[in-house]
Every structure is written in structure tokens, then in C-alpha cells.
Amino acid sequence: MEAAVCNMVEPGDRCVVCVNGVFGGRLADVCGRYGAEVVAVRAEWGKPIDPADVKKALQGGPTKLVAIVHAETSTGVLQPMEEISKITHEAGALLLMDCVTSLGGHPVYIDDWQVDATYSGTQKCLSIPPGLAPVSFSPRALKVLDDRKTKVATGTWI
Numbered sequence: 520m521e522a523a524v525c526n527m528v529e530p531g532d533r534c535v536v537c538v539n540g541v542f543g544g545r546l547a548d549v550c551g552r553y554g555a556e557v558v559a560v561r562a563e564w565g566k567p568i569d570p571a572d573v574k575k576a577l578q579g580g581p582t583k584l585v586a587i588v589h590a591e592t593s594t595g596v597l598q599p600m601e602e603i604s605k606i607t608h609e610a611g612a613l614l615l616m617d618c619v620t621s622l623g624g625h626p627v628y629i630d631d632w633q634v635d636a637t638y639s640g641t642q643k644c645l646s647i648p649p650g651l652a653p654v655s656f657s658p659r660a661l662k663v664l665d666d667r668k669t670k671v672a673t674g675t676w677i
């Protein structure tokens with residue numbers, strides 16, 4: 520999570536972060552610690568994020584990133600990724616998706632959903648020894664990395 524966020528986010532970037540459980544909350548926290556202007560889109564715990572709320576948040580200003588947890592481990596809720604991806608890219612933002620719990624346990628269509636940055640963990644549905652975090656960055660995300668104006672911060676997160 521931190522590797523994806525710290526590489527994608529620069530101080531002052533507007534980030535719309537979907538929060539409907541523990542890990543969405545952590546994602547918002549990490550984005551904030553890396554200097555993002557965090558706009559939280561919330562749903563009641565146990566309910567998916569409403570794509571219309573993401574659209575509304577994106578209308579609030581130019582947005583670098585929409586960040587979302589595909590499967591919120593704390594509640595078991597799966598998000599409507601296709602719709603959220605469409606809305607995100609229509610607004611010209613990048614899509615960052617946590618698939619820690621979903622990868623290997625549910626279809627995860629990184630290319631079809633045009634997910635720009637994603638990470639998982641080996642300790643959940645992949646069911647292999649813990650400690651590894653597979654990541655994927657799209658060509659668009661790699662361009663954002665190349666075009667960074669600030670260096671990736673170090674030592675801000677424990």
C-alpha cells in the first residue's frame with residue numbers, strides 16, 4: 520500500500536479515497552501522510568461505495584488519483600470496479616486499487632478495469648508464504664512516475 524501511494528502521490532495532489540472499512544481508512548491515512556489533499560468518499564460499513572458519490576467527488580476539482588480497496592477485508596464487501604474505473608478515467612484521474620484480499624479469491628481484471636496501480640499480498644488468497652507484495656503499474660502510471668516534480672519521500676511512515 521505504501522509503495523503504491525508514495526510513488527503515485529505528490530504533496531498537494533487531490534486524491535479521492537473510497538472509505539467503507541478499515542483498509543479504505545488506512546489508504547486515506549497513507550495518502551494524507553504523503554501530502555495528498557484527501558477527499559474521502561464514504562459508504563456505511565457493509566455497503567459498497569456508490570459510483571455516483573465518486574463522480575460527485577471528482578467534480579470537485581482536478582484529481583490525480585482515485586484510490587479504493589477492491590475487497591474490503593473488514594466487511595467482505597466487493598466494490599463495483601467497472602463503474603468506478605469508467606468514472607475515474609473519464610475524469611482524467613488514475614485508478615489505484617488494493618487487491619490484497621481479492622487476488623486469487625475473486626476475478627481481478629487489472630487490464631480490463633484499467634487499474635493504474637495495484638498491490639496485493641501473498642498471505643491471503645494466494646496462500647503462499649507471507650512477506651511479498653506483488654504490484655502492477657500501468658504505462659500511464661509509469662509516466663506519472665517519470666514526470667514527478669518531487670522525489671519520493673522517505674522516513675515519513677512507520
Ligand SMILES: Cc1ncc(COP(=O)(O)O)c(C=O)c1O
Pocket residue numbers: 520542588590591592593617618619620640
Ligand atoms: C485489503 C487489505 N489491504 C491491506 C492490508 C495490509 O496488508 P499487510 O498486512 O500485508 O500490511 C490488508 C491486511 O489484512 C488487507 O486486508
